[in-house]
Amino acid sequence: MAEASETVSVLDEHGAFRPSPAAEQYADRALALTLDERVGFLRDMVRTRAFDVGAANLQRQGHLALWVPSYGQEAAQVGSARATRPQDSVFPAYREHAVGMIRGLDPIEIIRMYRGTVHGAWDPAANGNFHQYCLVIGSQTLHATGYAMGVQFDGTTATGDPERDEAVIVYFGDGATSQGDSNEALVFAASYQTPQVFFIQNNHWAISVPVERQSRVPLAQRATGFGLPGVRLDGNDVLASYAVTAALLDDARAGRGPALIEALTYRIGGHSSSDDPTKYRTQEELEWWSGRDPLLRLRRHLEGEGVGAEVFESIDAEGADLAADVRRRTIEMPDPPMSEMFEFVYTDPHPVTEAQHAWLRDYEASYGSEQ
Amino acid sequence: MVRALNAGLKKAMADDPKVLLMGEDVGTLGGVFRVTEGLKTEFGPKRVLDTPLAESGIVGTAIGLAMRGYRPICEIQFDGFIYPGFDQITSQLAKITNRHRGAQAMPVVIRVPYGGHIGAVEHHQESPETLFAHTAGLRVVSPSTPNDAYWMIQQAVASNDPVMFFEPKGRYWPKGEVDLDAPAVGLHDSRVVRAGTDATLIGYGPMVSVLLAAAGVAAEEGRSLEVVDVRSLSPVDWDPIVASVEKTGRAIVAHEASGFLGMGAEIAAQLTERAFYSLEAPVLRVTGFDIPFPAARLEKLHLPDADRVLEAVDRAFAY
Ligand SMILES: Cc1ncc(C[n+]2csc(CCOP(=O)(O)OP(=O)(O)O)c2C)c(N)n1
Ligand SMILES: [Mg+2]
Numbered sequence: 001m002a003e004a005s006e007t008v009s010v011l012d013e014h015g016a017f018r019p020s021p022a023a024e025q026y027a028d029r030a031l032a033l034t035l036d037e038r039v040g041f042l043r044d045m046v047r048t049r050a051f052d053v054g055a056a057n058l059q060r061q062g063h064l065a066l067w068v069p070s071y072g073q074e075a076a077q078v079g080s081a082r083a084t085r086p087q088d089s090v091f092p093a094y095r096e097h098a099v100g101m102i103r104g105l106d107p108i109e110i111i112r113m114y115r116g117t118v119h120g121a122w123d124p125a126a127n128g129n130f131h132q133y134c135l136v137i138g139s140q141t142l143h144a145t146g147y148a149m150g151v152q153f154d155g156t157t158a159t160g161d162p163e164r165d166e167a168v169i170v171y172f173g174d175g176a177t178s179q180g181d182s183n184e185a186l187v188f189a190a191s192y193q194t195p196q197v198f199f200i201q202n203n204h205w206a207i208s209v210p211v212e213r214q215s216r217v218p219l220a221q222r223a224t225g226f227g228l229p230g231v232r233l234d235g236n237d238v239l240a241s242y243a244v245t246a247a248l249l250d251d252a253r254a255g256r257g258p259a260l261i262e263a264l265t266y267r268i269g270g271h272s273s274s275d276d277p278t279k280y281r282t283q284e285e286l287e288w289w290s291g292r293d294p295l296l297r298l299r300r301h302l303e304g305e306g307v308g309a310e311v312f313e314s315i316d317a318e319g320a321d322l323a324a325d326v327r328r329r330t331i332e333m334p335d336p337p338m339s340e341m342f343e344f345v346y347t348d349p350h351p352v353t354e355a356q357h358a359w360l361r362d363y364e365a366s367y368g369s370e371q
Numbered sequence: 372m373v374r375a376l377n378a379g380l381k382k383a384m385a386d387d388p389k390v391l392l393m394g395e396d397v398g399t400l401g402g403v404f405r406v407t408e409g410l411k412t413e414f415g416p417k418r419v420l421d422t423p424l425a426e427s428g429i430v431g432t433a434i435g436l437a438m439r440g441y442r443p444i445c446e447i448q449f450d451g452f453i454y455p456g457f458d459q460i461t462s463q464l465a466k467i468t469n470r471h472r473g474a475q476a477m478p479v480v481i482r483v484p485y486g487g488h489i490g491a492v493e494h495h496q497e498s499p500e501t502l503f504a505h506t507a508g509l510r511v512v513s514p515s516t517p518n519d520a521y522w523m524i525q526q527a528v529a530s531n532d533p534v535m536f537f538e539p540k541g542r543y544w545p546k547g548e549v550d551l552d553a554p555a556v557g558l559h560d561s562r563v564v565r566a567g568t569d570a571t572l573i574g575y576g577p578m579v580s581v582l583l584a585a586a587g588v589a590a591e592e593g594r595s596l597e598v599v600d601v602r603s604l605s606p607v608d609w610d611p612i613v614a615s616v617e618k619t620g621r622a623i624v625a626h627e628a629s630g631f632l633g634m635g636a637e638i639a640a641q642l643t644e645r646a647f648y649s650l651e652a653p654v655l656r657v658t659g660f661d662i663p664f665p666a667a668r669l670e671k672l673h674l675p676d677a678d679r680v681l682e683a684v685d686r687a688f689a690y
Contacts, residue, residue, distance in 0.1 A: 119466070123474035124438075131438070132470060136462050142428060143463070146435020153417050154439070180455070184428035191423050344473040345508055347531035352606050353507075 006218075007264065008244050009234035013292065015300030020234075029243040035305055041082060041238050042298050043315050045074040048098035049295060050319030051107050052269070054327055055114070059273040063330050065116035068095045072236075072268030075294030076201050077171075078102065079241025080263070083249055084169060085162075089129040089151075091144035091170040093137075099171065103128030107322070108329050117336055137172075138179030141198065144170035145185040148194035148258075157195040158255030165253035168196045169245070175206025177222065178214045186226040186260070195252040197245060198228075198260040201235060203267035208280040220262035228260050235263030236294040239301075268293070338364070373543045375517035376406045379524035380444065384414055387442060390528055393420040393429060394446030394482075403448055404484055404543055426456035433479050434463055442478040442528060450485040451494030457502070464533045465508030476531040480524075485513075486577040486627050487674045488541025490667040497664055498628035500576075503535045504605040504637075511604040512558060513537040513576035517547035519555075519602065526558035534558075537604075539577035559603040561611045567597035570621035570684055573612060573638060575601040578625045578675065585677035589684060596684065604634055612638070613645045620651035621687040625675050630658035652690035655683045 010030045012018040019027040052070050059067035070077065077098035084090060090103055101107055105128065109121040113133060120132040134140035148168040151157050157165045176182050177200060189196050200219050204211050215222070223230025231248065233240045241263055248259040266289035270277045277286075299312065342357035384390045392398075392407055392414075398421035401408030411419035422429050426447060433443035447453045453460075460481065467477050487496040504511045510532050514520040520538070527534040556562055564579065565586050572582040579600045586596040597615050601607060616622045622642055624635035639654035657675045665673050 118472060120470035121472070123471060125474070134463075136458065139431065139459065139463055142431025142459065143435040143438060145428075146432030146437075147439050148435070149432060150436045150439025150441055153441070180425075181427055181431060181459070184423070184425040184431070187423050187425065188428050188432055340472075344469045344471070346510075347468055347473065347476040350532075350606060 007232050007234055008240050009237045010239040010243060011237045011297055011301050013297065015297050015302075015304055017301070023240065023243070026240070026243040026247055029246050030239040033239070033242070035307070038239070038298070038305070039302060039307060039311060039315075041078050041242070042295070042302060043318065044078040044082070044098055044102055045238065045295050045298065046315050046319040047322050048074050048078070048101060050323040051101070051326060052097060054323030055111060056269070056273060058111070058327060058330050059114070064111065064114045064273070066114050067273040068114065069267070069269030069272070070095045070097045072289065072293065073201055073203055073265045074098055075238035075298065076235035076241050076263040076265045079238040079243075080169065080199055080245040080261070083242050083245035085167075085249075086128070087164060087166045088249065089124075089131065089144075089147055089166070089168045091131045091140045091147070091168065092133055093140060093171050093173060093176065094133040094135055096171050100127075100130050103130035105130050107326055111326060111330050112333065115330065115333065117333060118340065138176040138181035141170050141172055141176070141182045141185035142188070144168050145188045145194055145196060148189065148196040149192050151195055152192065157253055162250060162253055166195065167249045167252040168194070169199055169249065170196065171199050171201065173206060174200060174202040174204065174211040174214055174219060175209065176200075177219055186223075186228065189258040190227040193257040195255070196258040197248050197252055198258065199245065200260065200262045201265055202262050203265050205267055205271065205281070207271045207275065218262065220260060223260035228258050230260045230262065232262045232264065235265030236292050236297060238294060238298050265294070266292070372514070372517045372520045372538070372545065372547070373404060373406055375521040375547075375549050376524055376538065377408060377410070378549070379521040380407065381410060381413065383444075383525045383528040384410065384418060387528075389440060389442045391418050391420065391436065391441050391443045392446070393422050393433060393443055395422060395424055395429075395448045397421060397446050402446060404540065406482070406538075407446065426452060426454075427459050430456040430459035430464060430481065434459065434467065434477070437477050437479050438475060444480040444482060444528060447481060447483045449495045450483055450497040450499055453483055453499060460503070460509070460533075460535075461506045465506050468532065469508060477533045478528075478531050479533045480527045480530075480536050481533070482536045482538060484540035484543070485537045486539050486541055487664065487670050488577065490670065492667065493664070496670065498626065498659065500535070500537050500604055501628055501633050504634065509533050509535055509605060510559070511535040511537065512602060513539065513604065514602070515539065515542065515576055515579035515600050518549045521549045522554035523558055523602070526554065530558065537576060541577045542580065545580075559606055559608055561599055561601045561603065561608040563597060563611055563615060564600045565596070565598040567595040567619065569595045569619055570623065570687055571597045571599060571612075571615040571619045572623050572625065572680060572684075573599045573601060574625045575604060575634070577627060581675060581677055582625060582680060585680040585684070588677055589681060594684070601634070601638075607638070607641070609641060609645060613642065616642055616646045617649040620649055622650070622654045623657060623680060623683045623687060624654060625657040625680055627659045627674055629661045630656050631661045633658055652687040655687055657683045
């Protein structure tokens with residue numbers, strides 16, 4: 001494993017501004033953040049945490065088919081998402097709830113999917129170019145790369161105007177780095193020099209399999225073999241995540257090609273609502289990482305900067321309101337009409353789905369149910 | 372057919388600047404079968420992409436390009452090399468429109484040279500069309516003549532849904548007339564290609580010429596066989612097929628792919644449901660055996676030929 005000195009961090013464990021040696025070229029970007037912006041990061045993280053905990057409860061109470069927690073990974077997600085610009089496009093895996101919300105997605109859309117109401121609810125074009133969740137591990141890396149190739153062919157990047165130049169960011173996990181698709185995406189990205197950042201959240205586990213099973217070298221180091229720069233950062237340090245992602249997205253935008261980030265973080269929650277993490281990880285490990293909770297670190301930092309208790313209280317209240325609102329809307333959410341499963345299979349008219357839809361409608365009607 | 376496909380692709384690319392060609396060796400070389408010859412020179416390397424050698428990568432990035440508003444045409448170099456891209460085709464390409472509740476069209480064409488008759492080594496002569504016809508969200512077609520190839524490739528590119536375009540590579544070199552003015556029929560229409568009264572031969576792609584040859588031989592022996600070119604494997608245009616079988620009362624379906632759960636099984640089942648009272652005999656299948664495609668020296672024994680079709684016709688008349 002890499003020496004700690006090779007990892008970019010900006011805040012130390014106590015939230016003090018103490019950039020690591022590797023942070024040298026990035027620290028300025030963190031320093032340039034106003035206090036308001038940093039308070040905003042905490043708001044993003046607290047809202048995500050409240051939403052996530054609320055959703056896990058909804059799942060336990062039978063309102064969701066599945067829940068995939070983001071608990072513990074908020075700093076990696078918030079920092080990187082805040083580094084994107086409005087014109088950028090984002091390809092998530094399936095637990096990037098903070099990223100979605102920052103891109104303007106109403107979190108009820110995430111709920112709609114995990115409730116089993118739809119397979120994917122939102123139109124990316126209408127939601128901050130935040131693409132749909134992708135459940136087949138690694139698949140989205142190729143979609144992101146193809147999309148970034150399109151951005152390049154369109155000539156809407158590397159024009160020299162960072163306010164308009166587009167970039168693409170794709171999220172995937174430590175387990176996903178073993179997939180063929182992720183490796184092919186890195187090959188294509190390097191080959192076409194796409195305007196793109198690959199963002200690995202190394203949360204140390206792929207369900208029950210530790211990251212050591214996926215790789216003998218730090219994942220960031222893999223980038224070199226593909227011909228990309230690779231940067232490892234402390235994923236529980238929101239400022240590090242922000243600073244490095246912003247720098248590499250700007251490089252991509254400026255035509256300097258793709259890059260890979262490995263954010264070291266930890267999935268404090270279970271893999272999903274179906275998981276029992278006590279079967280594969282120790283209590284000590286969990287406690288060690290819980291002590292490194294990214295929300296705590298940013299909060300300590302802001303306290304050190306003189307942010308008053310009333311600010312934290314109001315942010316906590318905002319989180320609680322969000323969770324309550326999502327809860328109410330989840331419980332009120334109606335089941336979809338039967339037309340949902342037939343209507344969108346094809347874009348152009350299709351005789352089979354039309355005939356089968358008509359048949360089921362008549363069949364159901366013959367038993368007196370209306371759809 | 373190679374030249375007809377080339378002309379069709381050229382027309383589709385000239386008509387719409389969003390149409391891209393991508394695949395292994397499709398650019399400078401013009402594809403191993405030369406279907407895309409000259410297109411890179413004509414349209415440049417941003418429209419004709421010699422991609423890295425990775426089928427999942429080709430299909431997956433084509434999906435991303437389609438999300439960006441492009442209309443990619445991917446070439447899979449040989450039928451037996453489509454499987455590394457199978458996941459992106461079935462789990463992504465086929466499902467993305469549905470997952471987006473219609474908000475994301477997927478106008479991607481996957482061209483696949485398929486089938487036997489070229490005496491090649493393993494993995495170079497397969498018929499995997501059923502796997503894709505079985506996958507909802509895809510459209511699957513196969514031309515049998517240069518004229519169909521010319522028009523169907525353009526119709527496939529115009530489709531807003533993903534189209535699996537199976538090119539019968541054994542028919543790449545035979546020549547045929549192309550009507551440059553107007554397509555005879557739509558992309559998903561089946562078509563009677565030889566009229567007859569006594570039995571219906573049903574097939575697609577590489578099999579159509581075999582069926583026509585069989586019908587020719589049968590005519591000399593006094594049997595009038597109708598031949599239907601299915602053309603579209605998903606969706607299937609049933610009306611012309613059913614009408615023919617209602618008229619003749621006998622149906623023989625043929626394809627190179629293995630018989631078990633193949634297109635022939637579906638066609639037989641549908642004809643039983645749709646034309647039961649017209650049938651004088653069970654619908655019979657003439658197909659490749661349920662084995663891996665054999666070595667080149669044995670392929671003649673594996674692939675249905677006119678004699679095997681006529682043997683099935685005899686059996687149908689024995690009922
Ligand atoms: C192709 C594929 N194989 C298996 C699974 C089942 N599965 C879902 S999540 C997961 C682990 C993924 O680990 P990682 O990439 O580290 O992401 P994380 O869940 O830790 O965020 C597995 C095996 C899947 N969704 N897709
Ligand atoms: Mg993981």
